[in-house]
Amino acid sequence: MAPFQLQSPLDMHLHLREGDLLNLVAPLSARAFAGAVIMPNLVPPVDNAARLDSYRAAVDTAIGDAVFEPYMTLFFRPYTADELEAMRSRIVGIKLYPAGVTTNSEAGVRALQEAEPTLGLMQELDIPLLVHGESNGFVMDREAEFMPVYEHLARTFPRLRIVMEHITTRQAVAFLDRYANVFATVTLHHLVLTLDDVAGGLLAPHLFCKPIAKRPEDRDALLAAALSAHPKLMFGSDSAPHPQHSKECAGCAAGVFTAPVALPMLVELFEKHDALDNLQAFVSDNARRIYSFTPAPKAVSFVKEATVVPQRYATVLPFGAGKTVAWRLSETGQTLV
Amino acid sequence: MAPFQLQSPLDMHLHLREGDLLNLVAPLSARAFAGAVIMPNLVPPVDNAARLDSYRAAVDTAIGDAVFEPYMTLFFRPYTADELEAMRSRIVGIKLYPAGVTTNSEAGVRALQEAEPTLGLMQELDIPLLVHGESNGFVMDREAEFMPVYEHLARTFPRLRIVMEHITTRQAVAFLDRYANVFATVTLHHLVLTLDDVAGGLLAPHLFCKPIAKRPEDRDALLAAALSAHPKLMFGSDSAPHPQHSKECAGCAAGVFTAPVALPMLVELFEKHDALDNLQAFVSDNARRIYSFTPAPKAVSFVKEATVVPQRYATVLPFGAGKTVAWRLSETGQTLV
Numbered sequence: 001m002a003p004f005q006l007q008s009p010l011d012m013h014l015h016l017r018e019g020d021l022l023n024l025v026a027p028l029s030a031r032a033f034a035g036a037v038i039m040p041n042l043v044p045p046v047d048n049a050a051r052l053d054s055y056r057a058a059v060d061t062a063i064g065d066a067v068f069e070p071y072m073t074l075f076f077r078p079y080t081a082d083e084l085e086a087m088r089s090r091i092v093g094i095k096l097y098p099a100g101v102t103t104n105s106e107a108g109v110r111a112l113q114e115a116e117p118t119l120g121l122m123q124e125l126d127i128p129l130l131v132h133g134e135s136n137g138f139v140m141d142r143e144a145e146f147m148p149v150y151e152h153l154a155r156t157f158p159r160l161r162i163v164m165e166h167i168t169t170r171q172a173v174a175f176l177d178r179y180a181n182v183f184a185t186v187t188l189h190h191l192v193l194t195l196d197d198v199a200g201g202l203l204a205p206h207l208f209c210k211p212i213a214k215r216p217e218d219r220d221a222l223l224a225a226a227l228s229a230h231p232k233l234m235f236g237s238d239s240a241p242h243p244q245h246s247k248e249c250a251g252c253a254a255g256v257f258t259a260p261v262a263l264p265m266l267v268e269l270f271e272k273h274d275a276l277d278n279l280q281a282f283v284s285d286n287a288r289r290i291y292s293f294t295p296a297p298k299a300v301s302f303v304k305e306a307t308v309v310p311q312r313y314a315t316v317l318p319f320g321a322g323k324t325v326a327w328r329l330s331e332t333g334q335t336l337v
Numbered sequence: 338m339a340p341f342q343l344q345s346p347l348d349m350h351l352h353l354r355e356g357d358l359l360n361l362v363a364p365l366s367a368r369a370f371a372g373a374v375i376m377p378n379l380v381p382p383v384d385n386a387a388r389l390d391s392y393r394a395a396v397d398t399a400i401g402d403a404v405f406e407p408y409m410t411l412f413f414r415p416y417t418a419d420e421l422e423a424m425r426s427r428i429v430g431i432k433l434y435p436a437g438v439t440t441n442s443e444a445g446v447r448a449l450q451e452a453e454p455t456l457g458l459m460q461e462l463d464i465p466l467l468v469h470g471e472s473n474g475f476v477m478d479r480e481a482e483f484m485p486v487y488e489h490l491a492r493t494f495p496r497l498r499i500v501m502e503h504i505t506t507r508q509a510v511a512f513l514d515r516y517a518n519v520f521a522t523v524t525l526h527h528l529v530l531t532l533d534d535v536a537g538g539l540l541a542p543h544l545f546c547k548p549i550a551k552r553p554e555d556r557d558a559l560l561a562a563a564l565s566a567h568p569k570l571m572f573g574s575d576s577a578p579h580p581q582h583s584k585e586c587a588g589c590a591a592g593v594f595t596a597p598v599a600l601p602m603l604v605e606l607f608e609k610h611d612a613l614d615n616l617q618a619f620v621s622d623n624a625r626r627i628y629s630f631t632p633a634p635k636a637v638s639f640v641k642e643a644t645v646v647p648q649r650y651a652t653v654l655p656f657g658a659g660k661t662v663a664w665r666l667s668e669t670g671q672t673l674v
Binding site for chain 2: 138139140194195196198199200201202203204205206208212215216247248249250251252253254317
């Protein structure tokens with residue numbers, strides 16, 4: 001079978017961490033992708049120019065000479081126009097974690113009111129808003145309960161590009177078609193997992209993430225939208241490395257480490273569903289159009305060759321550790337691997 | 338505040354294991370309870386007279402001289418009339434784990450057909466049927482999907498006492514009132530937990546059990562039935578000791594170890610809801626009536642004295658480890674503790 005090629009694949013939601021973890025995981029993403037949207041929820045958060053520049057520098061160092069653009073983001077807080085104008089050229093979006101949004105949508109919207117001046121500025125400066133959209137309600141309901149907040153935002157700021165990050169429900173898929181300014185990312189693991197995989201047999205902490213994997217009909221709706229290359233849906237791995245001891249313990253951290261295996265697994269998944277022709281749009285073209293940017297040219301090739309996923313990358317266990325994937329990343333435009 | 342006393346509290350669903358674990362946990366149950374229904378799902382299962390007698394002997398040895406009756410059960414398989422008649426006086430029920438029951442209720446009922454001659458014999462010999470009622474469906478739906486199987490059993494064997502074990506849903510609570518021959522046990526942890534406690538924050542493997550804790554409205558229905566001493570509902574801890582390394586790992590075993598803490602926590606819970614007067618029925622009287630047996634007299638007293646739950650019992654972490662409970666088991670009819 002001929003190699004399969006992707007042009008400048010993008011990961012539109014990536015956690016790179018700092019320090020040793022950054023240096024471990026950044027090269028793995030930089031090998032396979034042409035760029036990624038880098039999440040700012042560090043301690044302290046990335047929410048000012050100095051922190052932004054220093055984190056960008058650390059990421060650049062970790063990437064080395066790979067062709068890979070780290071699309072930086074800020075952590076949401078009330079910003080002034082001067083601040084945003086000064087940083088505009090260095091970021092692709094601002095990430096909002098709406099802590100304290102309750103199941104009551106009216107209260108949720110009220111909690112967002114103090115954010116509205118900044119959201120207005122973002123609309124004027126054409127800075128996308130990236131949202132972790134979950135209420136404080138019951139874990140299986142949190143995302144669906146958040147839809148009225150998205151609706152409020154989409155109506156109040158009709159020119160603000162709003163990205164529903166790592167969507168997990170059929171409700172979010174359906175919501176994509178309701179407002180022209182609403183888009184979404186979806187992870188690999190939410191295209192294949194349900195809560196059954198996390199807690200239906202033995203409990204699987206390495207598959208535990210937030211938002212948690214939902215019902216089969218949710219997974220099916222997400223998968224159908226991805227396979228059909230829904231024009232408002234982008235691939236975002238939400239890849240989140242946690243050391244093994246943080247996953248196998250009495251209180252296990254949320255996050256699945258998919259970055260090094262995501263693309264071969266997506267090739268396998270789309271091929272299985274006879275949708276390989278749509279993968280380019282899902283992992284790159286939709287994002288370029290939605291974000292209005294052009295990544296560096298980078299051809300990434302895959303050969304159909306059964307390959308076992310490594311059991312670990314240093315202290316971190318990847319998604320699918322030890323399992324066989326039908327495809328292997330063979331080379332990029334820069335280097336033969 | 339005066340001590341609170343329970344007369345011969347019973348645990349109608351208990352896993353005692355074998356070997357070292359049995360010797361660790363049996364005395365903890367024997368201290369607090371007057372008796373318990375002992376589950377037979379060992380390897381090999383308890384499904385013949387020799388195994389039944391040897392397991393009973395091991396349990397008796399582990400209990401020592403405590404006043405505590407281990408009500409023995411058999412693991413379901415097709416039994417002959419001779420077998421059941423010979424063991425009738427040594428058991429209080431037969432436990433059915435309906436492996437292979439699918440979400441399709443018709444297929445589920447069909448899978449039970451080969452069990453029906455034995456169920457008929459059990460009806461004639463007045464041997465209760467204890468059922469782990471879950472389908473093979475999505476983890477949050479498995480118990481509710483099983484209700485048609487209970488319905489089929491209740492109609493086909495109207496004189497067979499059927500106990501829905503460790504119920505977790507509002508559907509099972511409602512089903513209690515539909516057939517005179519259907520009863521249920523409920524655990525302590527399902528009266529207080531929802532899936533939010535297991536997976537809504539950090540993942541909590543020590544709260545992971547089967548059936549998994551469900552939605553708030555399920556927990557509320559279970560709690561209301563228990564607090565009101567629903568006459569067909571009995572306390573059964575489903576206490577299941579697992580060594581810490583089996584809970585904090587990549588594939589964590591299901592089960593919550595509640596036996597040593599269940600009664601003080603139930604006193605606290607019922608007091609908080611102003612329902613202490615109903616606790617005696619929930620933890621003893623209902624079971625005596627449903628099972629038609631009389632436990633040995635054993636008064637168990639509790640004093641209202643804030644007490645910290647031990648962090649561990651040898652290798653096993655108990656429910657609520659390190660938390661403070663408002664009541665403490667002070668003495669039994671036999672020994673001052």
